[in-house]
Structures are given as C-alpha cells and as structure tokens.
Amino acid sequence: MTEKARLTREQIAHRAARELHDGAYVNLGWGIPNLIADYLPKGITVYFHSENGILGMGRRAKPGEEDFDLVDAMKVPVTLIPGASIFHQADAHLMTRGGHLDIAVLGGFQVSEKGDLANWKFPARKAAAASVAQWTSRPARKN
C-alpha cells in the first residue's frame, strides 16, 4: 500500500484560506490556523480577529519590521490592515462569546470523525490551556 504524501502545514493553511469570504470577521486559533492570514486569496479582504484585542490583522511581520507590541495569539509579530482596531482582552472575547464573528478556525489536539474536539487539555497534564474552552460553548456565527 502506498501512503499518500501528507500535506504540509502551509498547504493545509492555503486550502483553509479558500473557505473564507470577502468581508468576513475571522478568528484564527493556535497552530496551523495561525498561518492562514499569509495565504488569503487575492481580491478579498478578511478582518482577522485575535484574542489579545486586534481586529484587522494582516500578514506576519517581515524581519526588520517586527513590533513586539503588535503580536498575535501565538506571540508572533504581525501587521495591521487599513481599518484595523485595537481593544482590550474582554472586548476581544466578547466578540467571540457574543457571536459577533463570522468564522473561527480552531486549532485542536485531537478530533473525532464526528467532529468531537479535544482542544484545551491533555489528560496526562493537570494544567493546560483554557483559552480556547469558550469557543466550543458558543461557536461563531457561520454565514
């Protein structure tokens, strides 16, 4: 049996970016979702949302243009697009929980074929990340 070549992280991000529509407000989760902003199809504008209080995140900053006061949820320096805004963490999560975003691209640890998602804790570890827990209780509005 020949094994199919696995897609690279970048190829997955590239494919996922094609699911986004013009004008959408989109949150990107940890991991591969975080790469999506770099692969947006030409001709559409998407307003990427970050849990640390950014709407209108652009591509990742190039070497030399990094501003460490402007990072995404993975601590990576990013850029802003025209029309971007900055707000505090409570408003960032209010946008999520209140259903104001259009699409959330989640990072996960494990997913079942039915779509059950493990995304905030490893059973073996007592402490984990609760930052993503609230996505599962109120999925973003999907157009």
Added chain:
Amino acid sequence: MKPKIVNSLDAAIADIPDGARIMFGGFGGAGFPNNLIQALSKRGVKDITAISNNCGTREGELGVMFKNGQVKHVICSFPGPHANYFQERFAKGEVTCELVPQGILCERMRAAAAGLQGFYTAVGVGTEVAIGKEERVLDGKRCILELPIHADYALIKAQKADELGNLTYRLAARNFNPIMAKAAKFTIVEAEEIVPVGAIPPEDVITPAIFVHRIVHAKGMRFAG
C-alpha cells in the same frame, strides 16, 4: 491630592505584603509590567496569589516569581509551553492553579470592577471548569454561575500616564491591563512616559485616572519569546 508618582520601582511596590492577591497585565510578551515584577521578585514578597493570563516565559515575566517560589496560587488561562518554572513547582505541589477560560477570566475581573456579585455563562458547562459551581438553565441553555475575581493590587504596564494617572496603551500591549486596573483595589502602573495633566486628550484616555493609585516611570522591559 496626594501625588501618585513615585521615583523608583522599589518604592512603587514597597508596601505589598506577603500573601497579597495581585493581578499582572500582559499577553504574548506585550504589556507585561516586567520592571515591577523584577522589583517584587528582588524584594522577595511571598505567598502571592497571582492572577494573570499565563505563568511566565522561562525566567521572564512571571517566571522569575515561580522560580523563586514566591507564588502559592495562580489563577490563569494559559500556563503555556514555556512556563517551565511554574510547571516544575506545580508538579511538586508547591503551587496550586485555577484554570479559567480566558474570556471568563476577563469577565470575572470585570464583575469585580463593576461591583457585580457574579454572572451566568454557558462557557465551561459539563467540563471540569464547572465542578462545584451552581448550574441552572437560562434561555434554554445550561449555564454555570461564575463569581468575581478580586485583587488587592494590579501591576500594569502603560505607554503614557499623565500625572493624575490617566493612561494610554500602545497597540496590543493593552490586552489585560485596562481590565485589571479597574478590578483591583490598588493599581500600580509602570509607564514608558509620564506627561503633564491635560497632555492626553480626554477622548484618548483608555484608563481614567480614578482607577490608578501609583505611577512609576520605567522603560519597557521585554523578554524574547
């Protein structure tokens, strides 16, 4: 009015007692009151309950406090991959941790700031986050009761402070800082720049001075990823 500006980082944190409950701003390497944390670490204040999004990046940010064993309990959402000093102490049972979904961490602090006794939310229902919490059905949804998070002190980082304590923040270095400034009983700010009263246009003020009790000038300190 008693002046809020003090001349040194040591003076800014001199009266924080052992056992204090302290909120620390910052997210993703931005907006951490690193100068104040270093001063607190040097003074050796211990048995702290820390409320912060994460648990340090190696020795940086809150890491030094875990390294020194100054924290006994932490309330956080992301004791992330580089919080090795926290993880070592946690594994040995030397520090306890309450893990809170990040948006609920914000709202519980906002409830404290707003004088609310709590709120109901569907976030965390059916998970271990819900253990021990009152549950009821509201609007057809299972919800749990979340209580406010109070603190004795907030240590925060601002870009500009005027002499009254009106604050602005730079870009995403804002993050948790304005929320914590409002929630704690006593807010201590390290500001990159201190300007005269009136120099910040009123509509540009992000944290009004009423929430700020002490200010110290310090050039921002950042720890690499």
